[in-house]
Amino acid sequence: MKSSIFKKSPSLVASILLALLLAMGIWLIFAYAAKERGRDLQQWQVYLGLIADSRYDAVDKWLEGQSGALRELSENGSLQLYLMQLSSREQQSQNGVEPAQLSYIRNLLFATAERTGFVAKSNLDSIRANLPSQADVGLMLLDQDGKLLLATAGARLDPVLANQAAKVLKSKQPAVQDLYLGASNQPIIGFLMPVFPLQVAKGDAKPIAVLVGVKRADEVLYPLLTRQIRTTQTDETLLVRREGDTAVYLSPLSDNSAPLKKRLSLDSPGLAAAFAIKHPGEFGQLRDYRGVEVLVTSRAFAQTPWVLVQKVDAKEALKESDAHQRFLLTGFMLAMLFIAAALVAAWRHGSSLRERHTAAQLRQKSHELKAQSALLHTITDNIEDFIYIVDKDQQFAYANKTLTAAWGLTPKDFIGKTLSSVLGPNVAQTIWTLADGALSENTPKQAAERLELRKGASGIYHSVAIPLQTGLQNSKNALVVSHDITALQADQARHELLMRQLLTTLMRAVDLHDPFTANHSSKTTQVALAIGKGMNLEKADLETLEMAANLANVGKLFVAKEVLTKTDSLTDEEQQALQKHVQYSVEILSGMEFPGPVLETIAQKQEYIDGSGYPKGLNGEHMLLTAKILGVANAFVAMLNARAYREGMGVEEVLDQLLSESKSRYDRQVVAALFNVAENHPEWIS
Known part of the structure; x- marks a missing residue:
């Protein structure tokens, strides 16, 4: 019965098949566009993560520095001894004469304040405990009862700090007084450190005093959030914290909101700050405090209840992606429309030959085709792209108004003319090469020229x-x-420049983290590329080698600086920590897409051909050639340059050592190539 229906209604069958074809094509187009958007979002996730890590590290080091300054003063033996003597005296002074211990402590307190920045001005004057202070910056010393002994000019013991000091005396632990508005209505932060008696275990003794340091956030903390060079117009770094069911914005905002003044509910739909507080470290596309759609990631602090929020306006970040998607959707949808129209026309013509009333049906179908043609002309003539049809004789069969108007002609003037007569021989040759390839192979072809x-x-x-x-x-x-992708190409060039600048910034961060390996990555890249070219590597392998050499040491950012700069031999635990830099590098870069085996090359750079390397103990048969080259280049540069625990070696000495280890550690062909290259680079000796 079904076959009889198909025979009686072939148009119904054709319509169903065409609808299915169109539906599948539209689904594939949107799926491809979604994949492209996902890749763009992934690149922005990496970029925002790098900026967030950099600014998080600056703030975290600053917090540790403030606590460290107070800790150093609290462990001063003279301070502990004199405080013990003062606490044992029944009277602090007689006949108005101040005890010598108190005078010494005052001088020590003021000198520390001036050295560590706990001063409102350079001229320090002591003040009595019963005199009011005029600012919110300074150092204070409280006795074991929480009473003020000494303070620098400008320091003020307000109820908030007094309450926190009482908690420190009770808990015997250092504390950070979170950001709050001081007497001057400015955001301030406090650092509190207990002082214990001399030569008494901290666990068994009660504090004999408390050091309190206060600084204004707008002078020292907030500049850390904006200190680096901005690569976009709308990126912003914020500090937020959770108070009950609200998110409190601790830092100044781009809408001129003052610190600690703006509070938004954590239940606000799609709020970026709420997402950052609930899911620190994750990446998302939400709305910020202005209601503007943004891309955001975050980092949570261990010392304070703060969360660092790094964001950029989605409109700016995804501008290129949106333009690319529009082009893809427009181009492919037009292609589908033309193909569907051609299929409909072919089917109607074929079916008309099988009908009895050929002439009548042809007139009817001709009318329908004209209507469709008019519709297609209406669509194509209002599109900025150039759309044209070329036959096998290189003649125009169709040209939309956009193209004809660009040459001051009409569509009729194009029909029947050759490509060369209208566009010139050079342009005609390029277009016909593309069109002829599509016709010969019966498959779409594309090119950018x-x-x-x-x-x-x-x-x-x-x-x-x-x-x-x-x-x-x-x-x-x-x-x-x-x-026309001229503007898009320019945008892509700027994007590639931005990524190279980010790569340079990342390499600079590694150099700053380990000063003894400054410029190690750039030197390793130079040597590795020279070896690769000497071994006649393909262009793709050279690009993989260059990218891997530049990024190979990024994992050292997560290795303690004390291990990298240690002048003595490393312990087994420190050696294991250093070896983990390969794993860290792979983990950091695993979210990025590379055109070649960049991650595999980095993961194998410390492997040896005899299987004695790390992290997996691969032997030479299972190692990439690019990894073998990177391993030799890395060792060559490392031995040439001085390290914290040794002096640098000479070129000949390094080459001899690499040659001696070519049977166990390094590939003999790679080492031989290095010998040939080194002869042509006398500047490496210096």
């Missing part, structure tokens, strides 16, 4: 040639869609 498709003006155009087969003459034509 600089063409003069506007009279007197050239640009970079992305052209797609799609083979079309007409039903009337059974001849093939090529549909060509040319999209």
Whole structure:
């Protein structure tokens, strides 16, 4: 019964098949566009994560520095001894004469304040405990009862600090007084450190005093959030914390909101700050305190209840991605529309031959085709892209108004003329090569070339040639869609420049973290590329080698600086910590897409051909050639340059050692290539 229905209604079957084809095509187009958007978001996740890590590290080091300054003063033996003597005296002074111990402590307190920045001004004057202070910056010394003994000029013991000091005396532990508005209505932060008696175990003794340091956040903390060079117009770094069911913004905002003044509910739909507090370290696309859509990631602090929020406006970040998606959707949808129209025309023509009333049906179908043609003309003539059809004789069968207007002609003037007569021989040759390839292989072809498709003006155009087969003459034509991507190419060039700048910044961060390996990555890259070229590596392998050499040591950012700069031999535990830098590098870069085996090359750079390397103990048969080259280049540069625990070696001495280890550690062919390259680079000796 089903077969009889198909025979009686072939148009129904054809319509169903065409609808299925269109539905599948539309689904594939949107799936591809979604994949492209996902890749762009992944790149921004990496970029925002690098900026957030950098600014988090600056703030965390600053917090540790403030506590460290107070800790150093609290462990001063003289301070502990004199405080013990003062606490044992029944009277602090007689006849108005101040005890010598108190005078010494005052001088020590003021000198520390001036050295560590706990001063409101350079001229320090002592004040009595019963005199009011005028600012919120300074150092204070409280006795074991929480009473003020000494304070620098400008320090003020307000109820908030007094309450926190009482907690420190009771808990015997250092504390940080979180940001709050001081007497001057400015955000301040306090650091409190207990002082214990001399030569008494801290666990058994009660504090004999408390050191309290106070600083204004707008002078020392907030600048750390904006100190680096901005690479976008709308990126912003914020500090927030959770108070009950609200998110409190601790730092100044771009809408001129003052610190600690703006509070928003954590239940606000899609609020970036709420997402950062609940899911620190994750990446998302939400709305900020202005209601603007942003890309955001975050980092949580261990010493304080703060969360660092790094964000950028989504409109700016995804501008290039949106333009690219529009181009993809427009180009592919037009291609589908033309293909569908061609299929409909072919089917109608074929079915008309099988009908009895051929003439009447042809007139009817001709009318329908004209209507469709008018619709297609209306669509194509209002699109900025150049759309045209070329036949096998290199003649225009169709051209939309956008193209014809660019040459001061009408669509009729193009029909029947050759490509060369209108566009010139050079442009015609480029377009016909693309169209002929599509017709010969019966598959779409695409290319990006600089063409003069506007009279007197050239640009970079992305052209797609799609083979079309007409039903009337059974001849093939090529549909060509040319999209001006000059601006997009420029944007991509700027994007690549930005990524290279980020790469340079990342290498600089590694150099700053380990001063004894400054410029190690750039030198290793230079040597590795020279070896690769000497071994006649393909261009793709050289690009993999260059990227891997530049990024190989990024994992050292997570190795303690004390291990990297230690002048003595490393312990087994320290050696294991140092070896983990390879794993850290791979983990940091695992979220990025590379055109070649960059991650595998980095993961194998410390492997040896005899299987004695790390982290997996691979032997030479299971190692990439790029990894073998990177391993030799890395060892060569490392031995040439001085380290914290040794002096640098000479070139000949290094080459001899590499040669001696070519049977156990390093590939003999790679070492031999290094020998040949070194002879042509006398500057490496210096």
